[in-house]
Amino acid sequence: MVSFRKDDSVCDTFCKRRLTPPRQTARHRKQRLVSKLGDSGFEDDLVSSPIPPRCRMNAFQLESEEPESADGQLSHWYLQYGDVGFRIQREKESQFHPCQSLARQPQLTADARCKLVSWLIPVHKHFRLSFECCCLTVNIMDRFLASTPVATDCFQLLGVTALLLASKQVEVRSPSVSYLLSLCCDAFTKEQFCNLECLVLLRLNFRLASPTLAFFLDYFSNLVKAAQFVIENNSSDGFSGVSSEIAKIRKCSELAQKVCELTLADYAFNKYPPSLIACCALRLACELLRAEHCFAEQAVVELVENPWECFRGDQCMQPVCIQSCESSTFSPGQCLTVEATPDQDCSLVQECKDNLKMLVSLNQETLKVMPLK
Numbered sequence: 001m002v003s004f005r006k007d008d009s010v011c012d013t014f015c016k017r018r019l020t021p022p023r024q025t026a027r028h029r030k031q032r033l034v035s036k037l038g039d040s041g042f043e044d045d046l047v048s049s050p051i052p053p054r055c056r057m058n059a060f061q062l063e064s065e066e067p068e069s070a071d072g073q074l075s076h077w078y079l080q081y082g083d084v085g086f087r088i089q090r091e092k093e094s095q096f097h098p099c100q101s102l103a104r105q106p107q108l109t110a111d112a113r114c115k116l117v118s119w120l121i122p123v124h125k126h127f128r129l130s131f132e133c134c135c136l137t138v139n140i141m142d143r144f145l146a147s148t149p150v151a152t153d154c155f156q157l158l159g160v161t162a163l164l165l166a167s168k169q170v171e172v173r174s175p176s177v178s179y180l181l182s183l184c185c186d187a188f189t190k191e192q193f194c195n196l197e198c199l200v201l202l203r204l205n206f207r208l209a210s211p212t213l214a215f216f217l218d219y220f221s222n223l224v225k226a227a228q229f230v231i232e233n234n235s236s237d238g239f240s241g242v243s244s245e246i247a248k249i250r251k252c253s254e255l256a257q258k259v260c261e262l263t264l265a266d267y268a269f270n271k272y273p274p275s276l277i278a279c280c281a282l283r284l285a286c287e288l289l290r291a292e293h294c295f296a297e298q299a300v301v302e303l304v305e306n307p308w309e310c311f312r313g314d315q316c317m318q319p320v321c322i323q324s325c326e327s328s329t330f331s332p333g334q335c336l337t338v339e340a341t342p343d344q345d346c347s348l349v350q351e352c353k354d355n356l357k358m359l360v361s362l363n364q365e366t367l368k369v370m371p372l373k
Contacts, residue, residue, distance in 0.1 A: 086219050089211040090275060096210030099271050101142035107152045108145070110267035116141075116159045117265040123160075123183060127175050129167055131257055135212035135274075136166035138264045140200065143210075147203050154196070157188045161196045169208045213260045216278035221253040224282070248289070255285035258367055262359050272352045280352050284360065288367075 102108055117138055124134045140162040144150075150158055160180040167174040177193055201208075259281040263269040269277060360367060 086216075089215055093211045093273055093275060096139065096143065096207075097273055098142045098146035101145040101270060102267065103146070105145055105149055108150060108155060112152065112155060113267050114265045116155060119156075120159050120163060121261055121264070124163060127167075129163075129171055130214070131261075132212060132214040133163075133166045133170050134261070135214045135264065136170060136208070136210065137163045139210050139212060140165055140204065140208060142270065144200050144203055148199075156184055157192065157196055158200075160184060161193060161200055165197065165200060165208060211274055213264070213274045213278050214257075216275045217253065217256055217260060217282065220279055220282050221249065221256075224249055252282060252285040252289055255289060255367065256282040259285060259356060259360060262363055262366075263356070266359060268355065269352075272348070276349065276352055277356075280349070280356055284353065284356050288360065 102110060102113065120137060121134060124137065137159075141158055144158065144162070160183065164174055164177065164180060177190055181188055181190065181193060256278070260277065263277055263281070
């Protein structure tokens with residue numbers, strides 16, 4: 001005979017089992033995100049990104065392109081801060097431009113500097129860094145050389161250190177210290193790298209941002225585009241030919257950037273302010289591409305009101321004045337031409353133009369341009 005006897009303990013256990021939810025197994029993530037501080041000072045949390053390498057490359061290229069305005073021609077920064085930003089950078093140019101950075105270097109020569117900068121330019125392109133970062137790298141290096149003697153065996157370490165500091169200043173992500181040291185054949189240690197980085201920051205008083213060739217070249221390119229818009233708008237055809245002219249101006253800007261890259265490695269161009277080099281390089285690029293019709297004849301872009309008093313004396317022998325336009329509007333006929341005031345010697349401007357022509361003639365195969373007449 002089978003009988004069921006009511007057991008309180010069994011009943012309580014049964015009720016507890018029903019009220020208690022079933023235990024779930026631990027959930028494992030397929031992707032492990034680790035956020036840690038890298039040796040360059042930034043968080044390395046994108047090591048195991050699920051995005052394929054080709055997609056990451058395309059996304060990086062899209063993000064690196066600067067957003068343009070509604071008409072797709074002028075940059076947003078130029079429309080909002082162009083004139084004000086240019087005046088600020090032009091006023092600070094003399095404070096951040098060492099004309100004779102190798103004057104206090106007993107072991108370094110202009111040839112050694114040329115080799116290092118010529119090596120840094122492809123390195124910055126390898127990391128897909130901007131031209132602004134490249135110009136700032138050379139500026140940081142020259143400013144440090146102007147204040148501190150550097151041994152020959154530490155010169156390459158200074159170059160990669162300046163590259164890291166410049167990338168931290170203007171880029172979203174910076175290359176790792178270990179990768180930079182591997183490019184130097186591991187001739188230096190991380191401790192030496194970090195010590196030199198701290199020394200550079202102290203010598204420069206943590207003032208890294210400075211007016212560069214890239215800024216002035218970008219400003220002048222947008223300036224010419226804006227003037228071209230006004231010319232086309234006031235013409236009878238309207239904006240019928242503005243697209244073709246803007247495309248020609250872009251080609252001139254690309255060639256001018258290549259010319260500016262050559263000037264970064266040539267120590268002879270340190271005597272010229274970046275604004276003057278950028279202006280002359282863009283003008284020369286238009287002559288090389290036979291694009292003179294993009295600019296109206298006998299027109300002047302007035303860059304700055306006051307003379308270049310900061311470049312007098314020991315820094316630069318020939319002072320030049322480039323005047324600045326007060327209004328932000330452009331009249332038909334405005335173009336990119338550098339002129340000196342009558343009471344000053346214009347030899348510095350002409351000398352810069354002649355040296356740029358000579359530099360281009362010596363690097364025609366690299367630039368792939370037609371020779372000047």
